[in-house]
Amino acid sequence: MTGELEERSDRDGPSILEQLGGTSGMVSTVIPVLVLVPVNAKWGLGPALIAAVAVSIAVFLWRLARHETLMPAVSGLMGVGLCAVIAWLTGDAKGYFAYGIWYSLVAGIVFTVSTLVRWPLVGLIWHGINGETQRWRTNRTAVRAYTVATLAWAIVFFARFIVQQWLYNQDDAVGALGVTRILMGLPLTAVVVLVTVWAVRTAGRAERGEDTTAVSTGRHAAPESDSTDEESL
Template sequence: MTDDTAADKADERTDGSRRSGMASLANEDFSVIDAIGGPRGVIESMLPGVVFVVLFVATRDLQITVMVAAAIAVIQVAVRLVQRQSVLGALTGVLAVGICLVWAWFSHDARNYYLPGFLINSFWIIVLAVSLIARIPGIGVLVEFIRNPATDHFRQWLAAWRSDRQLLNAYMIVSGLWIGVFALRLGIQIPMYLTNHVGWLGTARLIMGVPLFALAIWVSWLVIATPLHRHRIEERRRDPQAERTD
Protein backbone atom coordinates (compact mmCIF):
# COMPACT_ATOMS: atom_id res chain seq x y z
CA MET A 1 0.00 0.00 0.00
CA THR A 2 2.77 2.38 -0.81
CA ASP A 3 4.16 3.99 -3.90
CA ASP A 4 7.41 2.21 -3.13
CA THR A 5 6.14 -1.22 -4.07
CA ALA A 6 8.95 -3.30 -2.64
CA ALA A 7 8.29 -1.66 0.71
CA ASP A 8 4.74 -2.86 0.90
CA LYS A 9 5.15 -6.17 -0.96
CA ALA A 10 3.61 -8.99 1.04
CA ASP A 11 5.84 -11.86 0.04
CA GLU A 12 6.93 -14.23 2.77
CA ARG A 13 10.49 -14.67 3.97
CA THR A 14 12.34 -17.76 2.81
CA ASP A 15 11.41 -19.68 5.97
CA GLY A 16 7.76 -19.26 5.00
CA SER A 17 6.78 -18.09 8.50
CA ARG A 18 7.34 -14.34 8.29
CA ARG A 19 5.39 -11.76 6.37
CA SER A 20 6.64 -8.44 5.11
CA GLY A 21 4.93 -5.22 4.12
CA MET A 22 1.52 -4.40 5.56
CA ALA A 23 0.93 -8.13 5.99
CA SER A 24 3.51 -8.12 8.80
CA LEU A 25 0.95 -6.45 11.08
CA ALA A 26 -0.71 -9.86 11.29
CA ASN A 27 2.48 -11.44 12.67
CA GLU A 28 2.21 -12.29 16.34
CA ASP A 29 5.95 -11.61 16.63
CA PHE A 30 6.21 -8.27 14.81
CA SER A 31 9.54 -6.93 13.53
CA VAL A 32 10.15 -3.69 11.65
CA ILE A 33 13.08 -5.33 9.87
CA ASP A 34 10.81 -8.11 8.64
CA ALA A 35 8.16 -5.56 7.69
CA ILE A 36 10.49 -3.74 5.29
CA GLY A 37 11.78 -7.02 3.81
CA GLY A 38 15.13 -7.14 5.62
CA PRO A 39 18.35 -5.43 4.46
CA ARG A 40 18.18 -7.11 1.07
CA GLY A 41 14.58 -6.07 0.58
CA VAL A 42 15.48 -2.46 1.34
CA ILE A 43 18.30 -2.51 -1.19
CA GLU A 44 16.15 -4.12 -3.88
CA SER A 45 13.40 -1.63 -3.14
CA MET A 46 15.48 1.52 -3.27
CA LEU A 47 18.26 0.78 -5.77
CA PRO A 48 16.34 1.31 -9.05
CA GLY A 49 14.93 4.59 -7.73
CA VAL A 50 18.32 5.80 -6.51
CA VAL A 51 19.92 4.96 -9.85
CA PHE A 52 17.10 6.68 -11.75
CA VAL A 53 17.32 10.00 -9.93
CA VAL A 54 21.13 10.10 -9.69
CA LEU A 55 21.73 9.08 -13.30
CA PHE A 56 19.12 11.43 -14.72
CA VAL A 57 20.36 14.40 -12.70
CA ALA A 58 23.92 13.63 -13.80
CA THR A 59 23.23 12.99 -17.51
CA ARG A 60 19.79 14.44 -18.30
CA ASP A 61 19.53 11.52 -20.72
CA LEU A 62 16.18 9.84 -20.13
CA GLN A 63 16.83 6.87 -22.43
CA ILE A 64 20.08 5.85 -20.74
CA THR A 65 18.53 6.40 -17.31
CA VAL A 66 15.52 4.20 -18.09
CA MET A 67 17.62 1.42 -19.61
CA VAL A 68 20.07 1.29 -16.69
CA ALA A 69 17.32 1.35 -14.05
CA ALA A 70 15.41 -1.37 -15.89
CA ALA A 71 18.53 -3.52 -16.21
CA ILE A 72 19.19 -3.26 -12.46
CA ALA A 73 15.63 -4.33 -11.64
CA VAL A 74 15.90 -7.35 -13.96
CA ILE A 75 19.31 -8.31 -12.57
CA GLN A 76 17.87 -8.36 -9.05
CA VAL A 77 15.31 -10.96 -10.11
CA ALA A 78 17.92 -12.95 -12.02
CA VAL A 79 20.17 -13.09 -8.95
CA ARG A 80 17.33 -14.47 -6.85
CA LEU A 81 16.60 -17.08 -9.49
CA VAL A 82 20.23 -18.17 -9.57
CA GLN A 83 20.27 -18.38 -5.78
CA ARG A 84 16.97 -20.30 -5.87
CA GLN A 85 15.29 -17.83 -3.55
CA SER A 86 11.73 -16.52 -3.57
CA VAL A 87 11.26 -14.12 -6.47
CA LEU A 88 7.66 -13.05 -5.81
CA GLY A 89 8.59 -9.80 -4.09
CA ALA A 90 11.35 -9.03 -6.59
CA LEU A 91 9.00 -9.68 -9.51
CA THR A 92 6.41 -7.40 -7.94
CA GLY A 93 9.07 -4.73 -7.61
CA VAL A 94 10.18 -5.17 -11.24
CA LEU A 95 6.59 -4.85 -12.43
CA ALA A 96 6.11 -1.63 -10.47
CA VAL A 97 9.44 -0.18 -11.63
CA GLY A 98 8.63 -1.27 -15.18
CA ILE A 99 5.32 0.61 -15.17
CA CYS A 100 7.08 3.76 -13.92
CA LEU A 101 9.86 3.45 -16.49
CA VAL A 102 7.47 2.82 -19.38
CA TRP A 103 5.40 5.82 -18.34
CA ALA A 104 8.49 8.05 -18.29
CA TRP A 105 9.83 6.60 -21.56
CA PHE A 106 6.69 7.09 -23.66
CA SER A 107 5.89 10.49 -22.21
CA HIS A 108 9.49 11.66 -22.75
CA ASP A 109 9.37 13.23 -19.31
CA ALA A 110 11.46 11.96 -16.39
CA ARG A 111 8.95 13.40 -13.91
CA ASN A 112 6.39 10.84 -15.04
CA TYR A 113 8.47 8.05 -13.50
CA TYR A 114 6.82 9.18 -10.27
CA LEU A 115 3.29 9.67 -11.63
CA PRO A 116 2.08 6.08 -10.97
CA GLY A 117 3.03 6.57 -7.33
CA PHE A 118 0.73 9.57 -7.11
CA LEU A 119 -2.13 7.52 -8.52
CA ILE A 120 -1.48 4.65 -6.10
CA ASN A 121 -1.39 6.96 -3.10
CA SER A 122 -4.58 8.69 -4.24
CA PHE A 123 -6.28 5.33 -4.72
CA TRP A 124 -5.48 4.19 -1.18
CA ILE A 125 -6.58 7.50 0.32
CA ILE A 126 -9.99 7.01 -1.30
CA VAL A 127 -10.27 3.33 -0.35
CA LEU A 128 -9.29 3.89 3.29
CA ALA A 129 -11.47 7.00 3.61
CA VAL A 130 -14.50 5.08 2.33
CA SER A 131 -13.70 2.20 4.70
CA LEU A 132 -13.61 4.60 7.66
CA ILE A 133 -16.93 6.14 6.68
CA ALA A 134 -18.39 2.62 6.54
CA ARG A 135 -16.68 1.76 9.85
CA ILE A 136 -15.03 -1.23 8.22
CA PRO A 137 -11.43 0.04 8.44
CA GLY A 138 -9.30 -1.10 5.52
CA ILE A 139 -6.28 -1.96 7.66
CA GLY A 140 -8.50 -4.13 9.84
CA VAL A 141 -9.84 -5.97 6.81
CA LEU A 142 -6.29 -6.60 5.59
CA VAL A 143 -4.91 -7.82 8.92
CA GLU A 144 -7.90 -9.96 9.79
CA PHE A 145 -8.06 -11.54 6.34
CA ILE A 146 -4.40 -12.51 6.59
CA ARG A 147 -4.93 -13.92 10.08
CA ASN A 148 -8.07 -15.80 9.20
CA PRO A 149 -9.12 -15.68 5.50
CA ALA A 150 -12.87 -15.24 5.07
CA THR A 151 -13.54 -17.96 2.53
CA ASP A 152 -17.18 -18.25 3.63
CA HIS A 153 -19.56 -16.87 6.27
CA PHE A 154 -18.29 -13.37 5.50
CA ARG A 155 -20.74 -11.60 7.80
CA GLN A 156 -19.76 -13.73 10.77
CA TRP A 157 -16.09 -13.17 10.01
CA LEU A 158 -16.64 -9.42 9.80
CA ALA A 159 -18.66 -9.31 13.01
CA ALA A 160 -16.07 -11.39 14.88
CA TRP A 161 -13.50 -8.61 14.90
CA ARG A 162 -15.72 -5.54 14.47
CA SER A 163 -17.61 -6.46 17.64
CA ASP A 164 -14.35 -6.02 19.58
CA ARG A 165 -14.63 -2.29 20.26
CA GLN A 166 -11.00 -1.77 21.27
CA LEU A 167 -9.68 -3.64 18.26
CA LEU A 168 -12.05 -1.83 15.89
CA ASN A 169 -10.99 1.55 17.27
CA ALA A 170 -7.33 0.61 16.85
CA TYR A 171 -7.92 -0.36 13.23
CA MET A 172 -9.80 2.90 12.65
CA ILE A 173 -6.90 4.92 14.07
CA VAL A 174 -4.31 3.06 12.02
CA SER A 175 -6.35 3.39 8.82
CA GLY A 176 -6.51 7.14 9.48
CA LEU A 177 -2.76 7.16 10.07
CA TRP A 178 -2.14 5.63 6.65
CA ILE A 179 -4.43 8.15 4.99
CA GLY A 180 -2.17 10.77 6.54
CA VAL A 181 0.96 9.05 5.22
CA PHE A 182 -0.37 8.90 1.66
CA ALA A 183 -1.65 12.49 1.84
CA LEU A 184 1.70 13.71 3.16
CA ARG A 185 3.47 12.11 0.20
CA LEU A 186 1.15 13.80 -2.26
CA GLY A 187 1.30 17.15 -0.46
CA ILE A 188 5.10 17.27 -0.62
CA GLN A 189 5.80 15.54 -3.92
CA ILE A 190 3.15 16.93 -6.26
CA PRO A 191 4.41 20.54 -5.95
CA MET A 192 7.90 19.27 -6.90
CA TYR A 193 6.39 17.44 -9.87
CA LEU A 194 4.51 20.53 -11.04
CA THR A 195 7.61 22.73 -10.74
CA ASN A 196 9.78 20.15 -12.55
CA HIS A 197 12.25 19.58 -9.71
CA VAL A 198 13.11 16.00 -10.68
CA GLY A 199 16.11 15.69 -8.38
CA TRP A 200 14.25 16.90 -5.31
CA LEU A 201 11.22 14.84 -6.28
CA GLY A 202 13.33 11.69 -6.53
CA THR A 203 14.97 12.40 -3.18
CA ALA A 204 11.61 13.01 -1.51
CA ARG A 205 10.25 9.80 -3.06
CA LEU A 206 13.13 7.79 -1.59
CA ILE A 207 12.87 9.32 1.88
CA MET A 208 9.10 8.93 1.93
CA GLY A 209 9.33 5.37 0.66
CA VAL A 210 11.00 2.77 2.87
CA PRO A 211 12.03 5.08 5.77
CA LEU A 212 8.56 6.61 6.16
CA PHE A 213 6.93 3.22 5.64
CA ALA A 214 9.07 1.72 8.41
CA LEU A 215 8.12 4.50 10.82
CA ALA A 216 4.41 4.31 9.95
CA ILE A 217 4.16 0.54 10.23
CA TRP A 218 5.98 0.59 13.58
CA VAL A 219 3.51 3.16 14.92
CA SER A 220 0.67 1.07 13.45
CA TRP A 221 1.87 -1.95 15.38
CA LEU A 222 2.12 0.03 18.61
CA VAL A 223 -1.53 1.03 18.20
CA ILE A 224 -2.96 -2.39 17.39
CA ALA A 225 -0.58 -4.68 19.32
CA THR A 226 -2.38 -4.75 22.67
CA PRO A 227 -6.00 -5.00 21.44
CA LEU A 228 -5.01 -7.57 18.82
CA HIS A 229 -3.18 -9.67 21.41
CA ARG A 230 -6.22 -9.60 23.69
CA HIS A 231 -8.45 -10.51 20.75
CA ARG A 232 -6.25 -13.50 19.94
CA ILE A 233 -6.43 -14.70 23.54
CA GLU A 234 -10.21 -14.42 23.50
CA GLU A 235 -10.39 -16.33 20.21
CA ARG A 236 -8.32 -19.17 21.64
CA ARG A 237 -10.37 -19.22 24.84
CA ARG A 238 -13.58 -19.57 22.85
CA ASP A 239 -12.22 -22.11 20.41
CA PRO A 240 -8.94 -23.78 21.50
CA GLN A 241 -8.98 -26.05 18.44
CA ALA A 242 -9.34 -23.25 15.91
CA GLU A 243 -6.64 -23.28 13.28
CA ARG A 244 -5.50 -19.86 12.29
CA THR A 245 -2.83 -18.54 9.98
CA ASP A 246 -1.18 -16.49 12.74
Protein backbone atom coordinates in the same frame (compact mmCIF):
# COMPACT_ATOMS: atom_id res chain seq x y z
CA MET B 1 10.14 -11.98 29.44
CA THR B 2 6.57 -13.22 29.84
CA GLY B 3 5.26 -9.80 28.93
CA GLU B 4 7.36 -9.78 25.77
CA LEU B 5 5.99 -13.16 24.76
CA GLU B 6 2.44 -11.94 25.31
CA GLU B 7 3.16 -8.98 23.00
CA ARG B 8 4.24 -11.25 20.16
CA SER B 9 1.79 -12.66 17.65
CA ASP B 10 1.16 -16.38 17.98
CA ARG B 11 0.64 -16.78 14.24
CA ASP B 12 2.92 -18.92 12.12
CA GLY B 13 2.30 -16.76 9.04
CA PRO B 14 4.56 -14.05 7.66
CA SER B 15 5.24 -10.94 9.71
CA ILE B 16 4.09 -7.48 8.67
CA LEU B 17 7.56 -6.61 7.40
CA GLU B 18 7.72 -9.86 5.41
CA GLN B 19 4.35 -9.10 3.83
CA LEU B 20 5.76 -5.76 2.66
CA GLY B 21 8.61 -7.59 0.99
CA GLY B 22 11.05 -7.60 3.89
CA THR B 23 13.90 -5.19 4.44
CA SER B 24 15.52 -6.14 1.13
CA GLY B 25 12.25 -5.53 -0.69
CA MET B 26 11.87 -2.07 0.78
CA VAL B 27 15.48 -1.18 -0.01
CA SER B 28 15.17 -2.54 -3.56
CA THR B 29 12.47 0.05 -4.33
CA VAL B 30 15.05 2.78 -3.70
CA ILE B 31 17.83 1.44 -5.94
CA PRO B 32 16.18 2.14 -9.34
CA VAL B 33 15.57 5.74 -8.26
CA LEU B 34 19.19 6.10 -7.16
CA VAL B 35 20.24 4.94 -10.63
CA LEU B 36 17.62 6.85 -12.63
CA VAL B 37 18.35 10.37 -11.34
CA PRO B 38 22.13 10.63 -11.97
CA VAL B 39 22.01 8.71 -15.28
CA ASN B 40 19.22 10.96 -16.53
CA ALA B 41 21.20 14.06 -15.55
CA LYS B 42 24.31 12.88 -17.41
CA TRP B 43 23.06 10.85 -20.40
CA GLY B 44 19.35 11.59 -20.76
CA LEU B 45 16.02 9.80 -20.47
CA GLY B 46 16.61 6.70 -22.59
CA PRO B 47 19.77 5.48 -20.85
CA ALA B 48 18.25 6.38 -17.48
CA LEU B 49 15.18 4.21 -18.04
CA ILE B 50 17.26 1.33 -19.40
CA ALA B 51 19.55 1.54 -16.35
CA ALA B 52 16.62 1.66 -13.91
CA VAL B 53 14.91 -1.36 -15.48
CA ALA B 54 18.19 -3.28 -15.71
CA VAL B 55 18.93 -2.69 -12.04
CA SER B 56 15.38 -3.70 -11.14
CA ILE B 57 15.76 -6.99 -13.06
CA ALA B 58 19.08 -7.64 -11.31
CA VAL B 59 17.47 -7.04 -7.92
CA PHE B 60 14.58 -9.34 -8.88
CA LEU B 61 16.96 -12.16 -9.81
CA TRP B 62 18.95 -11.60 -6.63
CA ARG B 63 15.80 -11.88 -4.52
CA LEU B 64 14.80 -15.05 -6.35
CA ALA B 65 18.23 -16.52 -5.68
CA ARG B 66 17.71 -15.78 -1.99
CA HIS B 67 14.34 -17.61 -2.13
CA GLU B 68 12.46 -14.56 -0.90
CA THR B 69 8.69 -14.23 -1.11
CA LEU B 70 7.83 -14.18 -4.81
CA MET B 71 4.88 -11.78 -4.95
CA PRO B 72 6.64 -8.65 -3.56
CA ALA B 73 9.59 -9.28 -5.90
CA VAL B 74 7.31 -9.59 -8.95
CA SER B 75 5.22 -6.54 -8.00
CA GLY B 76 8.40 -4.51 -7.49
CA LEU B 77 9.68 -5.40 -10.95
CA MET B 78 6.31 -4.68 -12.56
CA GLY B 79 6.12 -1.35 -10.74
CA VAL B 80 9.47 -0.20 -12.09
CA GLY B 81 8.49 -1.35 -15.58
CA LEU B 82 5.21 0.59 -15.43
CA CYS B 83 6.97 3.73 -14.17
CA ALA B 84 9.52 3.44 -16.97
CA VAL B 85 6.77 3.11 -19.60
CA ILE B 86 4.98 6.21 -18.29
CA ALA B 87 8.23 8.20 -18.33
CA TRP B 88 8.94 7.05 -21.90
CA LEU B 89 5.43 8.00 -23.08
CA THR B 90 5.59 11.43 -21.45
CA GLY B 91 9.12 12.00 -22.69
CA ASP B 92 10.22 13.27 -19.29
CA ALA B 93 12.00 11.53 -16.43
CA LYS B 94 9.46 13.11 -14.09
CA GLY B 95 6.93 10.70 -15.55
CA TYR B 96 8.73 7.91 -13.72
CA PHE B 97 7.27 9.29 -10.48
CA ALA B 98 3.73 9.92 -11.77
CA TYR B 99 2.36 6.45 -10.98
CA GLY B 100 3.59 6.53 -7.38
CA ILE B 101 2.20 10.02 -6.85
CA TRP B 102 -1.32 9.20 -8.02
CA TYR B 103 -1.24 5.78 -6.39
CA SER B 104 -0.64 7.58 -3.08
CA LEU B 105 -3.72 9.75 -3.60
CA VAL B 106 -5.98 6.80 -4.46
CA ALA B 107 -4.61 4.71 -1.59
CA GLY B 108 -5.09 7.57 0.87
CA ILE B 109 -8.73 7.95 -0.16
CA VAL B 110 -9.44 4.22 -0.03
CA PHE B 111 -7.81 3.81 3.39
CA THR B 112 -9.76 6.78 4.77
CA VAL B 113 -13.11 5.59 3.39
CA SER B 114 -12.50 2.12 4.86
CA THR B 115 -12.41 3.64 8.36
CA LEU B 116 -15.64 5.56 7.75
CA VAL B 117 -17.49 2.36 6.87
CA ARG B 118 -15.88 0.58 9.85
CA TRP B 119 -13.87 -1.82 7.70
CA PRO B 120 -10.35 -0.44 8.39
CA LEU B 121 -8.10 -1.85 5.70
CA VAL B 122 -5.18 -2.71 7.97
CA GLY B 123 -7.34 -5.21 9.83
CA LEU B 124 -9.00 -6.49 6.68
CA ILE B 125 -5.68 -7.03 4.90
CA TRP B 126 -3.87 -8.50 7.91
CA HIS B 127 -6.51 -11.11 8.65
CA GLY B 128 -7.12 -11.81 4.97
CA ILE B 129 -3.45 -12.48 4.23
CA ASN B 130 -3.22 -14.79 7.24
CA GLY B 131 -6.32 -16.71 6.11
CA GLU B 132 -8.37 -15.74 9.14
CA THR B 133 -11.98 -14.70 9.51
CA GLN B 134 -12.99 -11.06 9.97
CA ARG B 135 -14.45 -11.76 13.43
CA TRP B 136 -12.30 -8.92 14.82
CA ARG B 137 -14.94 -6.46 13.59
CA THR B 138 -17.17 -7.45 16.51
CA ASN B 139 -14.48 -6.32 18.97
CA ARG B 140 -14.51 -2.55 19.56
CA THR B 141 -10.92 -2.40 20.79
CA ALA B 142 -9.69 -4.25 17.71
CA VAL B 143 -11.68 -1.99 15.38
CA ARG B 144 -10.30 1.14 17.09
CA ALA B 145 -6.72 -0.14 16.90
CA TYR B 146 -6.97 -1.03 13.23
CA THR B 147 -8.66 2.31 12.54
CA VAL B 148 -5.71 4.19 14.05
CA ALA B 149 -3.24 2.19 11.96
CA THR B 150 -5.30 2.63 8.78
CA LEU B 151 -5.52 6.40 9.28
CA ALA B 152 -1.76 6.51 9.89
CA TRP B 153 -1.21 4.90 6.49
CA ALA B 154 -3.72 7.32 4.94
CA ILE B 155 -1.85 10.33 6.34
CA VAL B 156 1.43 9.06 4.89
CA PHE B 157 -0.18 8.48 1.48
CA PHE B 158 -1.71 11.97 1.43
CA ALA B 159 1.57 13.56 2.54
CA ARG B 160 3.44 11.80 -0.25
CA PHE B 161 0.89 12.93 -2.82
CA ILE B 162 0.82 16.58 -1.73
CA VAL B 163 4.59 17.05 -1.55
CA GLN B 164 5.52 15.05 -4.64
CA GLN B 165 2.72 16.42 -6.80
CA TRP B 166 3.86 19.95 -5.95
CA LEU B 167 7.41 19.04 -6.97
CA TYR B 168 6.14 17.33 -10.13
CA ASN B 169 4.64 20.62 -11.26
CA GLN B 170 8.00 22.38 -10.93
CA ASP B 171 10.57 22.60 -13.70
CA ASP B 172 13.70 20.44 -13.57
CA ALA B 173 12.50 18.63 -10.44
CA VAL B 174 13.70 15.11 -11.25
CA GLY B 175 16.46 15.22 -8.65
CA ALA B 176 14.16 16.70 -6.01
CA LEU B 177 11.52 14.06 -6.76
CA GLY B 178 14.09 11.31 -6.38
CA VAL B 179 15.30 12.61 -3.03
CA THR B 180 11.75 13.15 -1.80
CA ARG B 181 10.68 9.68 -2.92
CA ILE B 182 13.47 8.17 -0.82
CA LEU B 183 12.97 10.42 2.23
CA MET B 184 9.20 9.88 2.23
CA GLY B 185 9.58 6.18 1.47
CA LEU B 186 11.56 4.09 3.92
CA PRO B 187 11.46 6.42 6.97
CA LEU B 188 7.69 7.03 6.84
CA THR B 189 7.02 3.38 6.05
CA ALA B 190 9.03 2.37 9.12
CA VAL B 191 6.89 4.64 11.30
CA VAL B 192 3.56 3.33 10.03
CA VAL B 193 4.80 -0.26 10.25
CA LEU B 194 5.44 0.35 13.96
CA VAL B 195 1.90 1.73 14.30
CA THR B 196 0.59 -1.33 12.45
CA VAL B 197 2.50 -3.69 14.74
CA TRP B 198 0.96 -1.92 17.74
CA ALA B 199 -2.51 -2.26 16.21
CA VAL B 200 -2.10 -5.97 15.44
CA ARG B 201 -0.85 -6.70 18.96
CA THR B 202 -3.57 -4.59 20.61
CA ALA B 203 -6.29 -6.22 18.53
CA GLY B 204 -4.85 -9.68 19.18
CA ARG B 205 -4.86 -9.17 22.95
CA ALA B 206 -8.41 -7.84 22.82
CA GLU B 207 -9.61 -10.82 20.81
CA ARG B 208 -7.83 -13.30 23.08
CA GLY B 209 -9.32 -11.57 26.13
CA GLU B 210 -12.77 -11.80 24.58
CA ASP B 211 -12.29 -15.53 23.89
CA THR B 212 -11.09 -16.11 27.46
CA THR B 213 -14.16 -14.33 28.84
CA ALA B 214 -16.46 -16.38 26.63
CA VAL B 215 -14.87 -19.65 27.76
CA SER B 216 -15.04 -18.60 31.40
CA THR B 217 -18.72 -17.68 31.08
CA GLY B 218 -19.47 -21.00 29.43
CA ARG B 219 -17.82 -22.90 32.28
CA HIS B 220 -19.97 -21.14 34.85
CA ALA B 221 -23.16 -21.70 32.89
CA ALA B 222 -23.13 -25.51 33.23
CA PRO B 223 -23.38 -25.76 37.05
CA GLU B 224 -26.29 -23.29 37.08
CA SER B 225 -28.12 -25.43 34.55
CA ASP B 226 -27.48 -28.59 36.62
CA SER B 227 -28.76 -26.99 39.82
CA THR B 228 -31.91 -25.87 38.05
CA ASP B 229 -32.55 -29.39 36.81
CA GLU B 230 -32.10 -30.79 40.31
CA GLU B 231 -34.60 -28.33 41.78
CA SER B 232 -37.13 -29.20 39.12
CA LEU B 233 -36.79 -32.87 40.04
